Every structure is written in C-alpha cells, then in structure tokens.
Amino acid sequence: MTATAVGPASRLRGSCTSLFVAAAFLCCAAPAHAEVGTTVSIYSDLRFRGYSLSEGRPVGIFDFAYDDPSGLYAGASAIGVLRSGGDPAPLGVQLTGGYAKRLQSGTTLDFGITHSSYSHYSSGGRGSSYTELYAGIARGRVSSRISLSPHYFESGRWSAYAEVNGSISPARKWSIDGHVGVHVPLRTPSNERYRAEMDWRLGASRELGRLSLHAAWSDGTPGYDFYRGRRHSRSALVVGATWIF
C-alpha cells in the first residue's frame, strides 16, 4: 500500500479538476441568454503587479468566464508552468465572482471577490494564496479598481491595491493598453513596515481571427524581483498568444 502526500500541488490538481467540472457544467447548464467564454493562452512569463509568479518561466493558461444577463458573473483560470527541464507542472488557479451594473450614463460599476492559489512551483518555492474583495468603475476604455486583501500571500497580512487601466485602438484589430497600480501594505502579522509599491505595464495586442497576439512591457518600483536564488530586474517583456474557442 502506498501513501500519497497531500501537498499544495496535489491540492491544486484537485482544484483544477473541480474547476473543469464546474466549467463543463456551466457550459451545458447556462441559460440561453448567458455568455460563456473559454480561451487558452501561452505567455513567456506570468507577471503579477510587477513580479514574476512563474520564476520567469513560460506558462499556459486556461480561462473560463460565465456572464449572466443579470450582471452576475463568474470566472476561473487554471495555470500551468513549464519547468526548467521542460516538464509541465500546475502553477495555480484563480476563481472570481462578482456583479457588474451598467448605469444609464454608460458607466459600469463592478464589485466582486477573487481568490488565487499558487503551488510550490511558483516564485518563492512554497504554496501561497490570497483573496481580494474589489470595487471597480469603468467607462469606455478606461477602468479603475480598488482591491482589499485580508491575507495577501500571508495570513494576517492586509493590503490594498489601486489601479487604473486604459486602452486605445489605433487601428482595426490592434489595441494598445496601459496599466498603473499602487500596492499599499496596510498591516502585517509581525507589524513589520513595508513600503508602498508601484507597477505599470504598456502592452499591444493584435487580433488575427480566433488568435490574439500580445506583447507587454511590465515594470515596478522600488526594489528587485527575487527568484531562482538571485535577484532580477522587475522590468520584463512578456509575449504571448491566446486562442479563443
């Protein structure tokens, strides 16, 4: 008889299975008016608020979204990473649920919660997670959002994140998007003081039928990123492609 260790990676595999079952169920059971979207993407890196979550390694992402006509929505993502030897490994899952309301003026208000969980294959080498509540406002191609987390990658670590996103379409099928975010640590379990951090991104996307190509320059300040035993610049060019189906 063989005992199986139940570590972060195996828990993640369980989460992924549940996610696919839920996605399949929603695809089949969704009311006729609902919109269900699914995409598969590859990226050269998984950047999050100016840091790499994949130790600078390429990732594959399956995204699923369910939009109800009432404004309720749900989404899930499963992320895998290509390890140094070329073996794929589960990196994380993200679950999101919320409610969006479009006002008469055309402005959209958005409230929700997102939970992300990462395996020990992520940067830092140990499983971690965070949950955030967010409130956002969007008008046209500009949106802003404030997120609050009661345990930001660490139990008892409170943080807030404010961001502004915008995009323009300079030509048919092309999109240029920009993002600026400020992360403010509010409270830590050890009462250590952390500085506020900024991150930004400038990207371009091109639609080619069902395929989209992306390139983005991402950076953050202050400090460096640290993974694979050494420090790295927070500046990074990320390229990727998304297939919609």
Place this chain on the structure above:
Amino acid sequence: MIWRRLSLAIAALALAVPAFAQGAPNLPPDRQILVMVRHPPEHFRPGGAYGGDYGDDLARSARERLARGIAREHRLTFVDSWPMPMIGVDCFIMAVPGGQTAAAAAQELSRDAKVAWAEPVELYQAQGGSASHNDPLYAAQPAAKAWDLADLHRVATGKGIKVAVIDSGIQANHPDLAGQLLVNRNFVAGQSEVAEAHGTGVAGVIAAKSDNGLGIAGVAPGARLLGLRACWQKSGSGAPTVCDGLSLAKALYFAVQGKADVINLSLSGPDSRLLRTLIDAALQRGSVVVTAYDRSERDGGFPASVDGVIAVSDRSLAATSADVYIAPGRDVPTTEPGGRWFLVNGSSFSAAHVSGLAALVRQRRPSANLTLVSDRREGGTIDACATLARAANGCDCNCGGARLAAARFVH
C-alpha cells in the same frame, strides 16, 4: 533564447498579416442582417491581464459562442461581431441563406428571447444632386453673401471643434483639406479606402482651409474632421452615393466614442432601430447631429425624422414641413477628388453648411444646445449671423455682418 525567438516570431506575425476585412466580407447588403443581443456589463477579468483587462479575449470568445449558437438555431451564417458597449448591445452580422429574405430572417430572430432585436442591412442614399466643374472662387460661394461668411470667421472659425463626416471617402491630401482631418477611416466592408466626390465635397463645405490662396473657404475652417467612410459611390458617371446600415452604425459608433461635437449625416433611407439608438446616444452625449431632408420621403426620411436631429433642405418646403431648416445648397463650389473643385447641388451640402455653422457656435458656447435663428419659429431659412451672434454674446438679434462684427467687441 527560445523565448526571444518566439517574441520575434510573434512580432513578425502581428505586423506581417494584413488586417481582416472590416465586418462582413463581400456579401451584398440584402443578404445580411444585424442581430442585436444585450451586452453584459464590462467587468474585471483576472485572466485578461495582458490584453487590456476590461473587455478582452474572454469576452470575445463569449460573444462569438453566443452568436454561433443563434446562427445555428436559425440556419444563418455567423459573419462577424461588433460590440457596442456604449449602447449596451453586441451587434452580430449574419448572412441569410438563399430562399429567405433578410426582412423575414430579421423578423424571425426578433422573436427569439436571446435577441434584443434584429434588422436587415438597409441601403441609404446621399442627398447630393448633379455636379459640374467650374472655376472655384470664394465670391461664388452662396454662403459668402447669404451668411456673411468672412464676418462669421471674425467671431469663430470652429477652432478646437471635431466634426464627424459620415459619408463616402474624403481626399485627405486635397490642397484645400490637407491637415484638416484628424482621422480618415474606412468602415465599408470589402472595399479599400478611396477618395470620392460626395464625401470630399461635404468635407470641403464644412472645413476647407481659408486664406490659403486656393479654392474655397469652409464654413468652419478651424474645425477638424473625423472622416468616416460608410458610403461609397457606385460605378458609372453620375452614379449615386449609397451607404449600408452596418457601415453607418460602425461609423456612428466611432463618432460618438470619439466625442465628435457635430455629426454630419448627409443621407437618407429607411428607419433603423440600431441607427436611431446610436443617434440618441450621440444626442444624449451632447453631439449636434445634422442631416439632409429628403423631400421624396414622408417626414424627410430617416434620420431627418428623429427627434433632436437638425434636418436641413436646400430649398423652401411646404408649410407642413415646419421644423426643416433651409441653408445654401444650390451651385455650391467645393472640393473634388483629384485636387480639384466643382459645383454641387443638394440638401447634402445644405446639411454640411449647418454642420459648419454648428462648429462655429460650439466654439463660442461649447456646452450649450445649438439654437438656430431663422425666419420662422422652428425651421425656415437660417440667419447664420444671428445664430452665431446669439452664441457669441447672448443677444437675441436679427443682425447683419456689421452688427455681428460689433457684437464681437461687445463680447
């Protein structure tokens, strides 16, 4: 190393592959319908981190999945989608198979609970008359005398005002128009950008450069144009200029999103719920919408019949057409493709005059509703001087050129 190569490959692919045709391929408009489905509100999508997060590939996937399902159910072919979050709908373009009319297919789809409404792609016609070549001179412009154009320009030139010209193609490098266009975009599917007579003529009336020693002076030479090609000139000498509803919807959407102060629609055709919704959105956002009055249609045709739209004719009408304005539109010299000038006739060019006048008024009073002063309570022959004087200093007077010049100093 492999990712550097992949980055280069992705960049090369993105730049090398030409853009797909806008909207439907070369299908005749009478074989297409527009299917509108309520657009769920935009919201945060964590997975869209690299694509501009609100409104991303996932949303595109969801839209197309829904559209393909509707098309399958009704035995149609899904062609393309055009999200219009500003008015809360996704517009799907679908091809109708032979043996079924577009009107019948649209009617059937409108009964589907998933569909907000559906409509056939209608044809619209520019309201320009025949044109002939002539020597271009400012003195020959009807507005030079009837509207005291040079005096108007002492008060306002339309500086800082954006006028959307939804029409056929404009020659952007025409010597009298060079530098006057902020954008020159083509929304006609399956056709490449080309300079055409009607669009170039309308653009010239509105915003041809003044005091450049060439051709004519536009009514608002300081304004900048959004050239939005939604119409095309049929082949053959004297052939009419026509537009389809889908191209018009795309161009109107662009104009509203681009915050055009004035939208010129020198055309007429059948009523369309989609176009009406977009025009309402434009009016709600403070744009002035000017259109040509079609004498052959009841209520002047569409969009002249839409509340809030300024309908303009080139000649006096029966007393029943109370709310139609009259502006110069006969023997008007204007810009022509090929760097030339020609004489034009028709309500299209009357509408262009009023769009130019609206730009002058907007420059002086950016947030006010456009109040046209005319010889009747509503409608009638426009008194351009009094209209601008009212905007310039608040007076409610029936002025001439000299009085307007004085008003400038009072202000």
